[in-house]
Amino acid sequence: MTATVVAPDNVTPPVVRRRGLLLLILGALSAIGPLSIDMYLPALPAIAGEMLTGPSQVQLTLTACLIGVSLGQVVAGPLSDVRGRRTPLLLGIAGYAVASFLCAFAPSIGALIALRLFQGFTGGAALVIVRAVVRDLYGGADIARIFATLMLVSGLAPILAPIAGAQLLEFTSWRGVFVALGVAGVLLLGAVLLGVKETLPAERREAGGLRHTVATFWLLLRDRSFMACALAGSFGFAGMFAYISASPFVLQEIYGISPTTYSLIFGVNALGLTVLAQVGGRLAGRVRPERLVLTGLFVSMAGAIALCAAVLTGIGLPLVVAALFVLMCGAGLTLPGTGALALAGQPPQVAGSASALLGVLQFALGAVAAPLVGLAGAGTAVPMAVVMAVLAAGALVVFVVLNRTAKVR
8 A cells, every 4th residue: 555645636546644643643542651751741840849759769660661661662563473463552542541540540659660661562562653654555665664654753742742631730639640640541542443543454464473573573683783773763762761860850959940931942842853854754755764764874873963062061051952952853853764664664564563563662772871870869950961971872882783784795
């Protein structure tokens, strides 16, 4: 099936309308990650204060969510190759709504960490199946364009989520933020029930169990072209989560800005990421996707160097904010491009497993990076800058080296 449907003038055929609605729902589903993470970011210091714990412990709630998303994708991705996309998606969204409501009543930091693990696990099903559905329906350069379109829709989440979270904190506690996430989960469940049909017919599904899944993962891990894109995207993803985890403390407690100002800065950075993703999507098919990814990796590296210079020299907030903006713009080119390149070379019947491995690598590295930025405490921005620089450099190196060795072979 191709990505373009030709219609007569002034007529919108039902297939176009349905495809547009599906893309809107898929974009909203892919926003589960940003919603789960970004909406409660302004509340991290408040959670630490209420539960009498430190930044590293509170950041473990983020790590737990990322680990949960990784595990959820490992289960849901291969399962969707065998059972189809729709049923695992419905189960995941329903579980996400329940987990979000339970987080609102967590009595301790340990309970909140455990519930965030459950929330991430259930939400991971949606994230992995969204990518698999795109691979079911599209091929070639169209995948990159659709990923960019989804990022345009889901990109509103990281812009609006921290602002909404900060506004919620004006009249409720951090617990109210999780109630709002539970309501969002219920609305998404209704949207999937009404607007998402099965995209993997029974005759195209894989027949196999755990052994087949492991064999598929092993083949993907040995595919250097796939791993070049998967690892580069994962390092970039981890750098973004290092920023997400550390920036509330760095910007609010070290540089003294308010939660509302923080949410505005976060929103501007998310806007930069979204706009650059659209630029990459527009250029897909006219510029080699590898070149777009490389450009994004170099932009991220430049931002990381500027961030380290700003933090180590003590120049101040303006350069720190500018450097973070450059980093997010680089991620806007890198993340959709690496995801599209990784999946474009895989057949639809293993798209769920490929999407799962891609997601696992991203969120596993993100889970490792998130707590590292808080190991030195809340009084310094150096760990955030160093971790983000190392990850940016790692993304560039693995993409170049693995692609080069793949071509040599």
